Amino acid sequence: MGRVTRRVPRTRFDLREVPARVVTHPDTVVVEEPLQIRVDGVPVTTTMRTPGDDFDLALGHVLAEGLVGEPADVATMMHCTDLDADGRPTFNVVELTLRPGARLRREPVARTEVTSSACGICGKQSIDDALAEVGAGVHADETSLPAALLPGLTTALRERQTVFDRTGGLHAAALFGPPPDPACLVVREDVGRHNAVDKVIGWAARSARLPLTGHTLVVSSRAGFEIVQKAVAAGVPVVVAVGAATSLAVDLARESGLTLVGFARDTSVAAYTRPDRLTTLAR
Numbered sequence: 001m002g003r004v005t006r007r008v009p010r011t012r013f014d015l016r017e018v019p020a021r022v023v024t025h026p027d028t029v030v031v032e033e034p035l036q037i038r039v040d041g042v043p044v045t046t047t048m049r050t051p052g053d054d055f056d057l058a059l060g061h062v063l064a065e066g067l068v069g070e071p072a073d074v075a076t077m078m079h080c081t082d083l084d085a086d087g088r089p090t091f092n093v094v095e096l097t098l099r100p101g102a103r104l105r106r107e108p109v110a111r112t113e114v115t116s117s118a119c120g121i122c123g124k125q126s127i128d129d130a131l132a133e134v135g136a137g138v139h140a141d142e143t144s145l146p147a148a149l150l151p152g153l154t155t156a157l158r159e160r161q162t163v164f165d166r167t168g169g170l171h172a173a174a175l176f177g178p179p180p181d182p183a184c185l186v187v188r189e190d191v192g193r194h195n196a197v198d199k200v201i202g203w204a205a206r207s208a209r210l211p212l213t214g215h216t217l218v219v220s221s222r223a224g225f226e227i228v229q230k231a232v233a234a235g236v237p238v239v240v241a242v243g244a245a246t247s248l249a250v251d252l253a254r255e256s257g258l259t260l261v262g263f264a265r266d267t268s269v270a271a272y273t274r275p276d277r278l279t280t281l282a283r
Contacts, residue, residue: 003031003051004163030169032191036093037061038080039068044108049195050163050170051091053188053203054079057195058094060202063210064230066105066133071205073102133233139257141237143214145179147271147278150240150264153182153218160187161220171221173197175204175236178214185215193219194226201234211235223262225249232256238277240264245272 010027013020036046037058044067049057055077062068080093098104157174164170170189173196176182188199197219204210212235219227222243229252231239238259245253245262250272253260259274271278 003033005029005167006031028166030163030167030191033090034092037096038093039096039104039108040098041095042104042108044104047192047195049192050190053199054091054094056188056199056202056206057190058096058202059205060198060200060230062096063205064198064201064233066233067108068096068098068102069105071208071210073098075099075102133229135233137232137256137258138235138237141213141235141257143178143216143237143259144277144279145182145216145238147269147280149179149182150261150269150278151266153184153216153240154220154242154264156184157187157218157220160184161189163189164220171196171219173200173220174218175200175212176216176218182216193221193224194230196220197227197230201230204234213237216240218264222246223249223260225252228252228256228258228260232258240269 005028007026008029009024011022011024013022030050032048033051034046035049035054035057037044039062045061058077059071059074063071068074074096076097078095079091080095082090082093084090153176157172161172164172170191171193172187172189174187175185177185186200186203188196190196190199204212215236216238217231217236218240220242223239223241223245225246225248228239228249240261242264243262245260250260253273257274259277260272261269262272263270
């Protein structure tokens with residue numbers, strides 16, 4: 001679709017000089033546009049996202065949010081022919097059609113408002129609702145991997161953030177395969193943290209990889225509640241974040257049996273929950 005970035009004018013004030021030196025030149029910014037996701041004609045959410053991988057985003061969203069039980073329940077996906085004010089297609093609506101006999105597992109009443117790119121949990125009635133949606137969790141997953149491997153995973157993610165290199169304005173999520181040599185399977189970038197994770201889960205669903213037993217999800221941001229919820233819904237036992245974790249993320253990770261790691265850097269990593277999955281073996 002070619003709308004991931006856009007050129008805009010930017011005026012820079014160099015405050016090291018008095019008076020400040022002013023320079024105007026073009027800059028590349030990331031595109032942010034709404035995407036409405038519909039299931040059998042029913043809008044289930046509108047989220048602000050970076051265009052691209054919209055089918056992964058739509059499928060990942062309905063699975064991670066517990067609206068659809070299995071990837072096979074979705075028969076078709078298509079962009080609707082919505083038009084902008086100039087009569088050009090925007091590709092900002094994705095329609096999912098369920099297979100005969102399948103239906104939404106719950107009514108999306110609380111998620112039909114616009115969701116910002118900053119928060120994937122807006123509209124949740126309570127943390128208890130979210131815990132109910134992730135089912136049995138990942139307590140039984142016996143994945144074990146060296147803690148010393150984790151900084152390399154965040155480095156691998158950063159090296160693959162191609163649009164971030166051009167704009168500085170995107171989050172990213174990556175999925176790594178099981179140990180002992182966890183390969184990077186997919187990277188998705190988006191203006192929204194939760195959207196990047198949905199895109200990864202949607203890719204896994206379309207690749208027939210769910211549940212993601214033994215896999216590790218790495219995110220370029222902090223680890224918020226919505227990221228942990230989506231990871232557990234997809235069967236991911238380990239989430240690694242470049243930044244910190246939030247209190248609700250830690251609570252949900254503990255209840256769900258997920259290993260939640262933050263501040264994954266060269267010299268140390270911080271495990272908030274289930275540190276028993278991490279070993280002290282060398283790289």
